[in-house]
Amino acid sequence: MLEVFGRANSINVIKVLWLLDELGTPYARHDAGMAFGRVDDPDYRAMNPNGRVPTIRDGDVVLWESNSVLRYLAMTAGERGLALYPADPAARASADRWMDWQLSTLSPAERNLFWGLVRTPPEKRDMEAVRAAVAASAACWRILDARIAAGGPYIDGAMMTIADIVLGAYARRWFGPEVAMPEMPQFPALAAWYARLGERPGFQRWVNPKLY
Template identity: 45%
Template sequence: MLTIWGRQNSSNVKKVLWCADELGISYEHVVAGGAFGVVKTPEYRAMNPNGLVPCIQDDGFTLWESNAIVRYLCAKHGEGALYPRDLTQRAMADQWMDWATSTFTAPYKDLFLNTVRLPAEQRKKDVAQRGLQACADHLSIVDAALAKKPFLSGSDFGMGDIPLACLIYAWFEMPIQRPALAHLEAWYRRLALRPAYQSRVMTELT
């Protein structure tokens, strides 16, 4: 039995819950992290010494780090679908997964915290503006890639789309001035047709 720990408003937890729903996996979801606590307990730290979410246990196997979890679930339950059999296609999916985390997440976090999550009196407009500009620059790269194929994973939706897609919902829902990126917008519209994306990612911004 698969158990997933994490709070639903965490973009990293959204990756795992969405992925599991896309794959049709049965699982138990334990809300944890942030205001929900749990992550500082000795029991949780024994699973994830970082004290972060998400974390999973799958028939006695424990794993943390959201991208690693998505890869594991897709490899176990979605080979040939969300997890490409072809090595080059899988490498391209890995590339976009890691890019979303290593390149896009930091400026996105600056923008999101100072536009949505922090109390109004704590928000820094200059930090938000720098984050907005950096995100726009980075997303122009994504837009160019999506001009050549409908998904970051290739011709079909796959694991390579999941990390960035969990952030792109907020990009389009935040009260910000976004540049026109037609291919990115079309990708987002395709994602928004997926029931699991609607239920796990397209939720209230908090």
Template identity: 50%
Template sequence: MTRLLTVWGRANSVNVMKVLWLLDEMALPFERIDAGGAFGRTRDPDYAAMNPNATVPTLVMPHGFTLWESHAILRYLCRTQPGGNLFYPEAPEARADVERWMDWTLASLNEPMRVIFWTLVRTPEEQRDMAACARARDGAERLWRIVEARLEGQDYLAGGFSIADIAMGGFLHRWFALPVERPPMPRLEAWYARLQARPPYAKHVAVPLS
């Protein structure tokens, strides 16, 4: 029996969502094993041998290769699996454009969106630091305005649909799903609608927050 590639990680992790989304875009069969959060497992010796960070996701290929860090997994899958160039172009400038938005997502957007999400979704109401949440919302709005400007005259972050959109798309869903004030950003809203029309996004990413 042919072994499937395996993704370790809980389905409600924004970083796991990225990988599941790409796998379905590429029509690659896979199995997912719950790990992280309430499922535990990430500090077990067998998991630590694959990923010493005790984080998710971890990718395990049929031939035994393991990889952690969601954006590294996205790039690896595009470089090694059929059709990957559709999502991660070969031309140096086009590839750099994709990669800078992936890096910007982690370096800039991740932190304010994490604070808002954890405050409003995963922290009991009586323990919430609403002042920190408000500061994070303001910071996130400033960053989303950068994306709004970027989308002028184009449908996706780096021209055609790519893993740049996959890297940021989970945070985009949270921005529109979280109960925060959002100023009108019509290009951002149109991009969100385009992503929602993609079945893998609707299945793995545009889901109730938990």
């Protein structure tokens, strides 16, 4: 059986778990990371030399880096996987670019918003850095809002892809009550897309729980 190593409150593990629900793929999950430790154990480092989560083990295949894991899971899941990660080169490349955009652009922009408000006690918060992260994150979400407004209902049109899973997990950090601030602008198309994703069982199970 497929094994997933990682704590369920890691955004990168959440991406994987949500996709597995969408695919209906059976798996066993093992807690790892932060309070659960495990990631510095020699056998874990042999699988993932970075000592981070998630890592998956699928028979002889061991893989880390969450977006690469999503691609692998979709490509090995038959027709359901192809529905979420199309075989057409242009469609696949479009999903890939938004997943790469998450890594290169969105994640650095929003990092101090999530960490500053969720993972930092109130008395230790750097609110100047948080407000800067709100502005940087808003600039990113404005791009996606325009994309969806022009050709939704999903990022690449009529069909949901794994790019929606990746960015939907991150949108939780924008729309969640744990990070709500008056300075946050409204993005109607993005909000409608986020609500649409919120109807999916995998989202409700893995993305919707309280951020911590």
